[in-house]
Amino acid sequence: MPNLKINPELLSERVIVCGDPKRAAQIAALLDGGEPLAENREYHSFTGKWKGTEVSVVSHGVGAPGAAVCFEELIMGGAKQLIRVGTAGSYQEDVTPGSLVISTAAVRCDGLTSQLVPAGFPAAADRQLVYALVSSAAEREHGLPVKEGITLTLDAFYSGVLEFPHQLYKKAGVLGAEMENSALFVIAALKGIRAGAILAIDGFADADLRAEYNPSTDLVAKAIEAEALIALDAIVLGQE
């Protein structure tokens, strides 16, 4: 794989993906016999077993274009199921920091997917993986609130002089915003593989609700730990 530098023979068909290379290492540490596969740019890869099933873990960095390179190369290498274990900013008062969101679909406010498919093409998660994530979340005793619904993917983490219509999406019931799900769902649909995503809420993306942004709290760390375990259970369930 030109950018990931993984030997495809060592890659599992089931892959957990996440933005942060440190999070990938943290998830890989949960696996039985978890071992590094490769490390190039923002792409840090590991493989091992979860409950007897082979699972790989790969970081994709921040933003849809770089993440798309990761998703495409994983699929070229034989990946058939991808679950993103990410973070997101909430749009809704009742989706509080430290809670979990399972994305059923992503609003395509990114630039990357507009270069792949026409405007009306949906970015939808695989229903079997959504079901696997929802049931795995219900079975684990993590004590965190979990919601499923539509999320939004955008490119700009910090604003410029233009107003992004956060308020409209909030009114439309979108649960939160992050930066890679639309690329994941569209690429998975184009290549005929399954993809899903679970997100730990690390603050509010909406200007009305946003206090000072600090994703490095114990609350967020606990949610990330829980979503990693849920995603590992789900990726094993998703194959059945």
Ligand SMILES: O=P(O)(O)O[C@H]1O[C@H](CO)[C@@H](O)[C@H]1O
């Ligand atoms: O926590 P990860 O998986 O990186 O996801 C979110 O965090 C990053 C921004 O801080 C973006 O990549 C966004 O999608």
Ligand SMILES: O=c1cc[nH]c(=O)[nH]1
């Ligand atoms: O893209 C992101 C990710 C986490 N939190 C946010 O507010 N935005």
